[in-house]
Amino acid sequence: MALIVQKYGGTSVGSVERIQKVAERVQATRGQGHDVVVVVSAMSGETNRLIDLAHQVSPQPDPREYDVLVSTGEQVTIALLAMALNARGCRARSFTGGQVHIRTDSAHTKARIVEIDEARVRRELEAGTVVVVAGFQGVDEDGNITTLGRGGSDTTAVALAAALGADECQIFTDVDGVYTTDPRVEPNARRLDRITFEEMLEMASLGSKVLQIRAVEFAGKYSVPLRVLSSFEEGPGTLITYEEEDMEQPVISGIAFNRDEAQLSVRGVPDRPGVAWHILGPVGEANIEVDMIIQNVGADGTTDFTFTVHRNDYERARAILEDTARRLEAREVAGDNRIVKISLVGVGMRSHAGIASRMFEALANEGINIRMISTSEIKISVVVEEKYLELGVRALHAAFGLDQAPAA
């Protein structure tokens, strides 16, 4: 008998019929003798309906009141799910974030969980009750309702699992696990049975939108075993593990990619101390986030400086850069918003040499020109022309044998 925290997102509880399906699954877990805590999001569409109402009242709604408003979305779901469970003879009680003492800071609309007093939940579990908790919300020190920001329900689930010392935190989504890469790009993509937290973080931040990054970080920090499963199909999903566990890690776990990138370069910048700061300072001040950064020193005492931004910020960033280039007396500004980033992710890189050259070779064999390279301990990212995305992903998927399950 284990203690399981299950989280169901908005599409999983998007209608009364789906809520009944979730109730069925929760009851089945309970029937296996486990204690169950369920965290749910608002029914899909409900949060947007509430936000629309807020914006009809005021273009910039008061953040405290915004939280009071949107937190009703999850409250509706917890009540309906607890009703559905009780109706099928599975004793359940619903709780808002405040009722189970999910204490956050006071940063309305993007609050962070400070502590959870799990005593109330534990009391209910001991009484044999399924505890249904509203995700995404808490209360601050003064009892004001706060929300954690979009996707915060994952964080609620992980935080509750950590506070309760749960045996597993199961995140039910509309995919049945984490894949070696996006199956829409590479049909041979394979569901991973396991992935490490670090790899998951890299995959998530690169656009595999299975899990919220904050939730994964939280789970890693408190060593909560996390599993991603499908709400709609049976299956074991993907378990997110610690590297320390005694298992053979595959060298490469997956290939992430990001279509939203744009590249900007300033060429021929007189190479003086502070160049990077002079170039990126004004970009940051304009609230534009910078992803990859590369600087090369040329032979003639000038330097080339290249970075990537979100495609939506491309025009704005370019205008700022033109201005900066004039001030720095740089030769020219160049840019391209038709580029993508492809990344190999795998903790095995740490102990295996030659991964990068194998990657570059695989791309070269397909005639794909690499525009930028950036590496971290468990990731190698390249920027290539947009048109090469599918070809590049498939070439790497094959080159690293990702369509084959790793040998035991």
Place this chain on the structure above:
Amino acid sequence: MALIVQKYGGTSVGSVERIQKVAERVQATRGQGHDVVVVVSAMSGETNRLIDLAHQVSPQPDPREYDVLVSTGEQVTIALLAMALNARGCRARSFTGGQVHIRTDSAHTKARIVEIDEARVRRELEAGTVVVVAGFQGVDEDGNITTLGRGGSDTTAVALAAALGADECQIFTDVDGVYTTDPRVEPNARRLDRITFEEMLEMASLGSKVLQIRAVEFAGKYSVPLRVLSSFEEGPGTLITYEEEDMEQPVISGIAFNRDEAQLSVRGVPDRPGVAWHILGPVGEANIEVDMIIQNVGADGTTDFTFTVHRNDYERARAILEDTARRLEAREVAGDNRIVKISLVGVGMRSHAGIASRMFEALANEGINIRMISTSEIKISVVVEEKYLELGVRALHAAFGLDQAPAA
């Protein structure tokens, strides 16, 4: 500078535009230098939408979860109203029932307020904040969300006014006050400037649906000055006062009526002790509420027993009565579901003789036959055929000079 509690019902906050209107009015009150607490209901239609959802999940939804669900309706309104107020520069904060410690018993869906810890509200008022409170809801001793039942927002407003010692509790509705009778029946009906609590109770229980009976009782118990006003028009409304105040009471304040009545009689019941109990016991056990009751002893040692029930319960009550009549060896059962009750209400009756005979004379002059009579200290009710409702109400309205304002 006074402390005013204002309550706005579902139609008054039924759209974003109406919420803006309410904000305007609240700001105006604040602008006069008053401290303001606002209690609001769910936007009209919202509670029904939520109840529909509940019934889609389960024909008999768990009452605790039902309360968690429907209480979100008011939470949406408080957030939107507080946003609207802040957006127009009027500092406001919203609070759920639980947040301002409206403690109730645990009778879900029909809880009663046990106490209010008004410290939080007072602290906010002292800071110059308009306090916006969700009506209709509270929490029990264990922190479970409860609701007070339909119309409970009036009770919330009155209870808060009592706890805070407010100078006035203003109930905004879609009518501009309490009338001498329903203007749809008697176009000469006149808005009353004042009415006593007792009269208001009689008017409310007789179908003048301006205020919830429980709220009026509560106001009377704690001497809360209550005023009924229109959300949509300017005007002084009707003040509900204590009789003790030194003012000349009009003899008759108004004429109430009830179209939902049906009459049942058992005739020729052998007159033995316990007849009333034998007849009404089975009716009560079937959960049928009885309104007027009359028993006459005949000359032949039998008695006639007559009572009224809600029209919806007529067939059921009649079937029970046929059964009872056989057991008691009564002569016959008779009934009529096309009757109405008309009542004169006025605290002046206590000190004025001859009201009843003037009433009967006015009805006789119109050829209206009286089927039942029942009196209390401040009320005389008659049952007449349904077709005489309008004629009877107008005749009495004229006979007691209700279309004229009382002499000062």
